Amino acid sequence: MAVQVSSLRRSFPFALTGSALSACVVANVMRDVVALPQVMSWLVLTLCVALARCLAMLHYDRNSGQPGAGPRWLRQMMLGNLVSGALWGFPFAWWTFFVPLEYQLFFIVVLFGLGTGAIYSNYMVLPVVYAFQVMAFAPPFLALMVQPSVVHLALVVAGSAYLVATLAFIHRMNKTHLDALRLGYENLALLDQVRLEKDAAERSDLEKSRFLAAASHDLRQPVHAMSLFLGLLALENLSSRSRYLVENITRATSAMGHLFDALLNISRLDAGVIHPRIEAFSLDALLDQIRSEYTPQAQQKGLSLHVRPSHAVVRSDPLLLERILRNLVSNAIVHTVRGRVLVGCRKRGEGLDIEVWDTGPGIPAREHERIFWEFHQLRNPERDRGKGLGLGLAIVRRTATLLGHTLTLRSREGRGTVFVLSVQRGASTVPQLEAEAEAAREAETAAQASTARHTGQLILVVDDDAQNREGLSLLLEGWGYRVVAASNGDSLLGKIAHMRDKPALIVTDYRLRDHETGIQVIDRVREEYNDPDIPVLLVSGDTDPSRLVQAAEREMPLLHKPVEVDALRSWIDRLLAGNDVPAQA
16 A cells, blocks of 8 residues: 555656646637636636645645555545546536537547546556546547537547556556565565566566557557548648647647557567668768757757768668667757757768767766666656657667667766767768669659559458548548458458459458457458469557567568558558559459
8 A cells, every 4th residue: 555655646746737737728729619717717626626636745745654644645636536537527528519520539639648647647546547537538428429420429439449448558557566566575575685686577577568568559559540530530621720730639649659669669679570771871861851850849948959961971771770860869859958969970990970969967877778778767757758768778779789880878977978879881972872862762753653543443451440440441442442341351251252353452450359360361362362462561559579570471561550641651552552563353
C-alpha cells in the first residue's frame, strides 16, 4: 500500500496540471460553438475541483506520517477522480447533441489524451483509474449511440475499442509492477544483493518485451482506425476552421504513432532485419533539411540553431544517418535551456566527424554510458512523457554500430555536451551525385505518371478488426481502387472465387483470428491464382521481433500500425508501380 501511495503521489501533480491545461484549451476551442456562460461555468468548476485536489495533496504531505493518512488520501483521490471524470464526461455528452462533427472528434481525441494520462499517473491503484475512466468515457459514448449515423457508430465502436484496450493495458501494467515488487521483497531475504539485481534485471527485460509487444498491439489497433477515418474526413469538403481542426487532430494522432515507432525501431535493430544501403552522397541536402526542420523548434525555446554547410561526400545509409542526426539535434534542443545548438563537420584523415554541440546542463561522467541505456533519462525522475521515452540515444548508438560509424561523447557539467559521429568520406564527386539525383527525380516523375494507370485496379484487404477493415476499404475506394475486403482467408477466397480479375495487390493484417496469419492468407491467394509474384503489403500492430524476421525472410514489406495515410498511399503506389506488367485473367 505504501509503495502504491508513493507512486500515486509522485505522478499526481503532473496529471493535475495536464488536466487543468487541457480544460483551458478545450474552453478556448468551444467558445465559438457553445454559449460562453456554459463554457466559463464548466471551466471555473473544473479549475476549482483541481484546486481542491491540490489542497488535499498538500494536506496529505503535511500529515503523511500519521496513521491512516495513506488510505485516507487514496479515498480522496478516488472521489476526486469521480468528480473530475464527471466534469469531463457529462458536459461533453451534452455538447455532442448540437456541435458539428469535427468538434465531436475533438472531444474524442481529448478524452483519449486524458485516458492515456490516467494510465501513467494512476495505474498502481486500479479503483482510482476506474473512477476517472468510467465517468469520463461512458456519458459521451452513450450520447453518441443515440445519434444514429454511420460516423457516430464508428466513433462509438472505435472509442469503445480504445477504452477496452486501455483497461487491458492498465491491468497489465498494474500486474507487472505489483508482481515485480512482490518478487523483489520475496527474494530479498533469500538472495544476496548482486544476484538479486541480476535476476531482477533479467525478469524486467523479459516482462518489458512481452508487455510492450502485447500492449503495443492492443493500442495500435484503435489508433490505426482513427488515422484511416481521419484520412477519409480530410477528403471531405470542409470549412477552413474544420480543416484546421482535422489537421490538428491528425497531427496529434501522428504524434502517438511516433511514440510507437520509437519502440518499434528498437525491436527492428534487435531483430537484425535492418540492412544498411551504403552509398556515397553529399551532406548538403541532409544538413539543409535539419536546419529548416529544427530551426523553428529551437526558436520556440529561445535558442539559436547553427548548421554549418558542408560540401563533404560521405559513405553511409542516407536514411539511417538522417535518423541519427535527427535524434542528436532533437535531443540537444530538448535539453538546452538557453544558448545555442551547433552542427558542424571536421575532416579527420580519411574520415569526417559530424559534431552536434549544445550549451545545455552537461552530462555527469558517471552517466556517460548509462544515457545510452533503454528508458534511462537524466533529470526526469517523474517520467514526464513530454520529455520522450528515453529511447533516442539507445537507437542512435545501435544504428551507428550497424553502420560501422564511431559515436563518442564529450561533456562538462554546466558547460554543455558534444556528440561526435565519425563516418567514412566518399570518393564520388558532386557532379556524379547531381546526375544520380536527376535520375532519381526522373524515376519519381515516371512513378507519378504511372499512378493514373492504377486507378480501378483490384486490391484485396484482410483484417479481422472491423473498424480497420472498413476504414481502409473506404480510403482505397476514395483513391479510385476496387476493393474486396474480408476478415479471414476463407471469407476472402469465397468472395473472389468467381471473379475473373487478378488482384493487383494484397493488403493484410499479420495476426488474424483462430491463429491464422496474413502470410498464410497471402500464400493461399497466390496459390489460387497460380501467381507467386502478386504484390503484398503486411500491416500489423504486433512489434514482436520474430514478426520482423518472418516478413524479412519472405521479402514482404511490413508496416506497423498506426500507419500514416500519406505513407500508406506512397507504399501502395510504389508496389503497384513495380507491377505494371498486365496480368492475365
